[in-house]
Amino acid sequence: MALTTVIVNVKPDDSITYVDLSVRNEYRRPDGNGNVTFQLQTGKRHRLWIHATGPGGANCEIDAQVNGTSLDGFPTKRMIDQGASGSDWFQEMQL
Amino acid sequence: MKRFLHAASAFAGLIALPATADAQQGEGPPVETPGVSGRADQSDKGISVEFLAIGSDGVATLALQNTNLLDVDDYESTDRRKGREVKKFNWRVAASAPIGDGDDFTDIGTLDSLASGFKFEVNFSKSSSKLLFADDDKVNEWVAEAQTYCLKSRAAQRSTNAATFCANERALGDVFVRRYLPGGAAKLNSHIHQGTLKYGATASVGYDEFSYRDAATLLESSENKISFEGSAYATWLFPSSFTSITGQVKYQYGYKPGDSQILCPPNPTNIVIQCFNDPVGAPMKNKGFQFVADMRHYIGSVFGTPMAISPQLTYDVSDDVVGIDVPLYLVSDGEGGLTGGVRAGWRSDTDKFVVGIFVGTRFGHKTD
Numbered sequence: 001m002a003l004t005t006v007i008v009n010v011k012p013d014d015s016i017t018y019v020d021l022s023v024r025n026e027y028r029r030p031d032g033n034g035n036v037t038f039q040l041q042t043g044k045r046h047r048l049w050i051h052a053t054g055p056g057g058a059n060c061e062i063d064a065q066v067n068g069t070s071l072d073g074f075p076t077k078r079m080i081d082q083g084a085s086g087s088d089w090f091q092e093m094q095l
Numbered sequence: 096m097k098r099f100l101h102a103a104s105a106f107a108g109l110i111a112l113p114a115t116a117d118a119q120q121g122e123g124p125p126v127e128t129p130g131v132s133g134r135a136d137q138s139d140k141g142i143s144v145e146f147l148a149i150g151s152d153g154v155a156t157l158a159l160q161n162t163n164l165l166d167v168d169d170y171e172s173t174d175r176r177k178g179r180e181v182k183k184f185n186w187r188v189a190a191s192a193p194i195g196d197g198d199d200f201t202d203i204g205t206l207d208s209l210a211s212g213f214k215f216e217v218n219f220s221k222s223s224s225k226l227l228f229a230d231d232d233k234v235n236e237w238v239a240e241a242q243t244y245c246l247k248s249r250a251a252q253r254s255t256n257a258a259t260f261c262a263n264e265r266a267l268g269d270v271f272v273r274r275y276l277p278g279g280a281a282k283l284n285s286h287i288h289q290g291t292l293k294y295g296a297t298a299s300v301g302y303d304e305f306s307y308r309d310a311a312t313l314l315e316s317s318e319n320k321i322s323f324e325g326s327a328y329a330t331w332l333f334p335s336s337f338t339s340i341t342g343q344v345k346y347q348y349g350y351k352p353g354d355s356q357i358l359c360p361p362n363p364t365n366i367v368i369q370c371f372n373d374p375v376g377a378p379m380k381n382k383g384f385q386f387v388a389d390m391r392h393y394i395g396s397v398f399g400t401p402m403a404i405s406p407q408l409t410y411d412v413s414d415d416v417v418g419i420d421v422p423l424y425l426v427s428d429g430e431g432g433l434t435g436g437v438r439a440g441w442r443s444d445t446d447k448f449v450v451g452i453f454v455g456t457r458f459g460h461k462t463d
Binding site: 020073076086090091092 | 288401
């Protein structure tokens with residue numbers, strides 16, 4: 001099974017108090033540079049979930065790259081729903 | 096109609112000191128490594144300094160606060176879905192003071208003895224959020240349903256490129272489901288969130304000046320009084336993450352002004368005299384327990400205007416007084432926040448009812 005290394009970079013607003021990223025039943029938290037590395041099966045479609053907690057209106061920028069090139073649909077900027085206390089977003093990644 | 100401004104919590108600025116990003120390295124590929132990784136032990140966020148909200152008759156608040164990630168544990172729901180439980184600890188120190196000396200209406204419905212003067216408070220809280228991993232089959236169903244709605248919507252608009260358009264929209268990920276599937280946002284939120292519980296305690300010291308008039312001499316006097324308040328609360332944020340309820344018990348040791356009366360000097364010769372409508376006598380002690388229940392709910396878009404409501408019911412045990420405060424948020428700040436609207440307040444002892452506008456108070460949940 002061939003694997004592709006995907007590096008996801010997360011830039012949350014300061015008011016966001018928690019972020020994690022998950023693919024299937026595993027989650028990762030960004031390192032000090034906001035990066036998370038996933039190794040995913042090549043040739044498949046994977047759903048990347050982003051969970052962020054913070055006040056409504058807080059933004060989180062997410063970029064997913066393979067070999068320095070952003071995947072289709074990335075970078076993307078997401079905003080926590082107005083009136084909500086956190087949000088879960090997903091973006092699909094075709095590898 | 097009286098007008099009041101309550102500006103306790105909108106941002107006028109935010110300075111983050113060392114606002115570090117989450118600081119834990121993930122380990123190993125998720126497709127190969129079983130079990131949950133990426134566990135964090137310590138602090139996420141640096142101390143932030145907030146300079147909060149100003150209104151001409153409002154309140155200015157200076158606050159220091161810090162959120163630490165305590166732990167992330169494995170979690171499994173009753174229907175055997177896997178996830179994680181995120182536990183956080185937060186502290187906050189804040190000083191606030193009213194701006195201007197206009198009428199203060201904020202304590203009409205909230206029965207808050209400390210609302211009208213300088214206040215210093217310390218708050219500690221812990222929270223726990225339970226989150227599940229998504230069921231891909233279920234999400235695929237919703238994506239397919241959203242696709243159907245998208246195509247129908249384009250057909251209704253007699254679009255010739257519906258398939259291409261919807262394929263492009265689908266690339267937006269969850270936005271596609273939120274945009275096209277009726278109730279899609281709540282479905283997605285509730286599928287992941289299992290709710291958040293936050294509980295904490297707050298200690299406050301207040302300092303206020305009370306002006307009053309002596310009934311016998313008609314002379315005006317004032318006294319400075321220090322008040323104290325301790326409270327404990329628990330908040331539950333529902334899985335949809337748009338509605339929260341809070342229960343709170345407070346003990347206040349404060350003061351309230353004497354009843355206002357119209358006082359006139361003796362006027363035996365029936366000449367034009369000056370009368371006064373002021374509180375009469377020194378401020379009276381106002382101490383005892385209060386029980387507070389409040390709900391915060393984001394209503395959504397009504398006729399294109401985002402709305403939220405946060406009714407609060409307070410019962411003062413010692414005085415047997417009920418207060419009701421109902422802010423309805425209607426004004427958006429253009430950055431995704433609701434920061435103003437209309438507010439109604441009522442208290443049972445005086446049967447006083449006020450309605451007015453408010454600005455500067457940002458809608459949010461106590462779990463934010």
